Amino acid sequence: MATLRLFVAIFSIAAFSGFSNNIVEAAYNGITRHYKFDIKMQNVTRLCHTKSIVTVNGEFPGPRIVAREGDRLLIKVVNHVQNNISIHWHGIRQLRSGWADGPAYITQCPIQTGQSYVYNFTIVGQRGTLWWHAHISWLRSTLYGPIIILPKPEIPYPFPHPYKEVPMVFGEWWNADTEAVINQALQTGGGPNVSDAYTINGLPGPLYNCSAKDTFKLKVKPGKTYLLRIVNAALNDELFFSIANHTLTVVDVDAVYVKPFETDIIIITPGQTSNVLLKTKPYYPGARFLMMARPYVTGNGTFDNSTVAGILEYHHHTTPSTSTKKLPLLKPNLPALRDTSFVTNYTNKLRSLNNAKFPANVPKNVDRHFFFTVGLGTNPCPRNQTCQGPTNKTMFSAAINNVSFVMPTKALLQTHFLHQSNGVYTTNFPTSPQNQFNYTGTPPNNTNVMNGTKVVVIPYNTSVELVMQDTSILGTESHPLHLHGFNFFVVGQGFGNFNPINDPAKFNLVDPVERNTVGVPDGGWVAIRFLADNPGVWFMHCHLEVHTSWGLKMAWVVLDGQLPNQKLPPAPTDLPKC
Ligand code: C2O
Numbered sequence: 001m002a003t004l005r006l007f008v009a010i011f012s013i014a015a016f017s018g019f020s021n022n023i024v025e026a027a028y029n030g031i032t033r034h035y036k037f038d039i040k041m042q043n044v045t046r047l048c049h050t051k052s053i054v055t056v057n058g059e060f061p062g063p064r065i066v067a068r069e070g071d072r073l074l075i076k077v078v079n080h081v082q083n084n085i086s087i088h089w090h091g092i093r094q095l096r097s098g099w100a101d102g103p104a105y106i107t108q109c110p111i112q113t114g115q116s117y118v119y120n121f122t123i124v125g126q127r128g129t130l131w132w133h134a135h136i137s138w139l140r141s142t143l144y145g146p147i148i149i150l151p152k153p154e155i156p157y158p159f160p161h162p163y164k165e166v167p168m169v170f171g172e173w174w175n176a177d178t179e180a181v182i183n184q185a186l187q188t189g190g191g192p193n194v195s196d197a198y199t200i201n202g203l204p205g206p207l208y209n210c211s212a213k214d215t216f217k218l219k220v221k222p223g224k225t226y227l228l229r230i231v232n233a234a235l236n237d238e239l240f241f242s243i244a245n246h247t248l249t250v251v252d253v254d255a256v257y258v259k260p261f262e263t264d265i266i267i268i269t270p271g272q273t274s275n276v277l278l279k280t281k282p283y284y285p286g287a288r289f290l291m292m293a294r295p296y297v298t299g300n301g302t303f304d305n306s307t308v309a310g311i312l313e314y315h316h317h318t319t320p321s322t323s324t325k326k327l328p329l330l331k332p333n334l335p336a337l338r339d340t341s342f343v344t345n346y347t348n349k350l351r352s353l354n355n356a357k358f359p360a361n362v363p364k365n366v367d368r369h370f371f372f373t374v375g376l377g378t379n380p381c382p383r384n385q386t387c388q389g390p391t392n393k394t395m396f397s398a399a400i401n402n403v404s405f406v407m408p409t410k411a412l413l414q415t416h417f418l419h420q421s422n423g424v425y426t427t428n429f430p431t432s433p434q435n436q437f438n439y440t441g442t443p444p445n446n447t448n449v450m451n452g453t454k455v456v457v458i459p460y461n462t463s464v465e466l467v468m469q470d471t472s473i474l475g476t477e478s479h480p481l482h483l484h485g486f487n488f489f490v491v492g493q494g495f496g497n498f499n500p501i502n503d504p505a506k507f508n509l510v511d512p513v514e515r516n517t518v519g520v521p522d523g524g525w526v527a528i529r530f531l532a533d534n535p536g537v538w539f540m541h542c543h544l545e546v547h548t549s550w551g552l553k554m555a556w557v558v559l560d561g562q563l564p565n566q567k568l569p570p571a572p573t574d575l576p577k578c
Contacts, residue, residue: 028152030070030122035063037077039085039111039143046203047196048210049175053142054081054134061169061202061233062132062145069127069152075119077111083179084110086576087119088135089147090271091254091516094485097121098413098536099571101484104136106539106555107413109578117576127151128255129229129273131169138545141178144171144233149255158353159251159260159277162227166218169231170239170268170293172304173197173204178235182549189381189395190388191301192546198234198293198308205309207292216310218291226278227251232268235545237295237303238478238519240342241266242332243312244289249277250350254515256487257353265335267296267343269480271517271543285316290331297337298522299376299477301546305337340522343478347493350513362489362509363463363529370456370464371432371498372400373439374479374520374542374552375471377449379404390447390474397550398542399449401430404551405541406453410578413537414571416557429454429554439471439497440523447473455537455554460561462532465491467498469525476523479547485538485558487514488530495524503527517543532558535568 042055056062067073079085088102100121101107111117127149134143146167151157172195174181185192197204200216220226228248232239242265251260252275260277268274294307311329335342352360378394381387389395397404408415408424415421437444458464466488470476491507507527520526541553560567 028070030068030072032072032074033067035065035073035075037075037087038080039077040080046173046211046214047175047208051175051177054083054139055142056145060142061171062143064145064167065132065147066150067123067147068150069123069125072122073119076116077119078116079111079113082113083139084112084136085134085139086110086136087132087143089119089121089130089132091130091273092121092147093124093126093487093534094121094536095124095534096568098485098534098538098568099575101536102135103484103539105407105409105411106537107411109411109576110136111576115576117574118572120572123149126255128252129167129231129275130255131231131233131273133233138178138182138235138549140233140545141172141174141235144169146229146231148229158257158355158358160225162277163221163224165227165229167201167229167231169201169233170241170308171199171202172234172237173199186549188388191396194302194304195235196304197306198237198239198304200293200308200310203310207307207309218310218312219315220280220312221315222280222282224280226280228276228278229273230266230268230276231273232270234270236270238267238269238480239293240296240334241268241291241293242334243278243291244330244332246278246281246289246312249279251275251277253350253513254487254517256514257358258513259351259353259511261349263346264332265342267346269517269519269543271480271482272515280314283314285314287314288312288329290329292332292334294334295337296335296339296343298340300475343519344521347519351511352514354511360489360511360514362491362512363531364509365463366465366529367463368458368465370466371469372466373402373433373469373471374400374481375477376474376547376550377402377404378447378474379449379451394447397449398547398552400552400554401433402435402449403429403454403554404449404451405553406451406551408453412455412555414575416537417568417571425453425455427455427457427557429456431456439469440476441472443473449551451551455557457557457559458532459559460532460535460566463529464532465527465529467525467527468520469498470520470523472523478522479520479552480517480543481520481540482517482543483530483538483540485534485536486530486532487516488518488528489514490518490526491529492527493521493524495521498525498527532556534558535560535566
């Protein structure tokens with residue numbers, strides 16, 4: 001009896017102090033959180049330019065979603081605008097909830113004007129920062145916001161608990177209507193216009209004309225640790241980011257913990273997220289420092305070469321009025337626009353935390369090997385017209401294994417589920433290039449791509465290795481490839497052509513970084529592995545929106561498994577119709 005009482009006492013101390021995480025973790029089954037997204041037009045002014053943009057609830061950037069690991073989200077999206085809409089929850093695993101993933105014509109038909117759809121999914125085994133964005137045409141230029149996933153109650157971060165957490169979402173501001181920009185480019189075959197500014201939380205900052213009042217300010221206290229939840233929601237630009245006089249500690253990418261490392265500068269591609277710790281110094285009140293982001297550039301296209309700045313300001317109690325003006329506003333040093341070696345060094349530092357609580361479950365055996373070339377190509381100009389592509393006889397296109405993906409007019413997931421895929425897609429997506437060539441050498445004479453709606457079909461639980469190889473067909477370029485429905489492990493990367501004999505021996509199968517978006521290096525390759533444990537249709541594409549528009553996208557169909565919990569449930573009844 002005494003023994004039993006002692007046992008109970010120890011047990012309850014453990015439960016209350018939270019030192020035995022397993023006990024608490026088992027107790028949390030998650031709650032349901034409801035959100036309503038009213039898609040509506042809103043006038044917004046930046047750079048002295050007022051335009052009517054598509055927003056969620058009139059907010060720009062959109063509202064943040066806050067949830068805990070294990071929670072279920074019910075997000076009702078009501079479309080009050082003229083455009084078709086769909087929303088994607090970027091990086092959410094969507095285990096057996098592919099109907100809620102969101103890419104238009106892949107997992108759902110878009111939500112038409114006056115219609116609504118409830119996205120219904122549970123956050124399983126993820127904590128960190130992700131984000132949501134429109135997944136149709138270029139509407140994500142204004143429709144985006146962060147998803148903040150807190151750990152389960154009483155589960156600590158594997159790093160010092162921050163004093164405050166601050167989302168910092170990078171975006172692009174366009175004076176023009178981005179729908180007109182991409183439609184015009186697709187018609188003429190030329191490259192689209194570029195943005196007018198980069199933004200931090202929707203604000204371009206003081207380095208642009210007529211913009212000083214639209215500056216993101218982060219007010220901090222000395223000697224505290226802040227967790228910055230960084231998202232790159234820009235359409236077409238990878239970004240360097242740095243804060244003058246401060247060092248950042250990277251603790252997480254794409255909602256997966258990494259081995260912490262210190263850096264003055266981070267690089268983040270569109271689609272990627274990263275949590276970083278900012279430890280403030282014992283600075284005097286009112287001290288101010290610029291935080292800046294500007295693009296990392298590869299390829300030959302035109303780009304927005306401007307710089308967004310925000311201000312890190314140490315808290316003061318009295319109004320500084322004159323005194324602040326005297327304080328020097330230090331600028332951070334950012335790498336040169338084309339500093340690929342910085343990017344390589346940085347990405348080589350990213351390692352999974354890989355401890356007992358957060359193991360890196362890297363697939364050790366591979367069932368299926370895939371080799372995909374990614375890059376730009378051309379389509380001939382229609383009917384002997386002249387076009388604005390690389391020559392006046394061609395239009396820009398982009399492809400994976402030379403297949404430029406043609407958007408279907410029905411949603412792939414539904415046609416797959418109902419066995420009605422005939423005439424919608426074919427299952428012959430090439431698993432390796434049909435014509436082998438020196439991918440990063442002298443470009444071939446024929447730059448034309450094939451067009452088609454082709455997918456790869458794999459059985460449930462297939463262990464996949466995929467090597468993605470950049471091409472030099474229209475010049476080498478870095479491509480941030482994003483896979484829906486899975487995280488993958490980045491087991492290797494390199495420059496030049498992938499060597500199937502020598503390179504796999506160098507793969508890191510111990511603690512490779514786990515993420516959902518990875519940059520295929522400029523003129524190089526990257527190898528990833530993932531376990532296809534999620535039945536459904538999963539989009540994969542370059543997260544540079546212009547390349548997605550040109551066809552640098554494809555889809556994986558993962559079949560149901562044998563067991564009931566290995567099957568995709570039927571579609572919700574309110575799934576939009578095409
Ligand atoms: Cu963040 Cu398919 O997208």
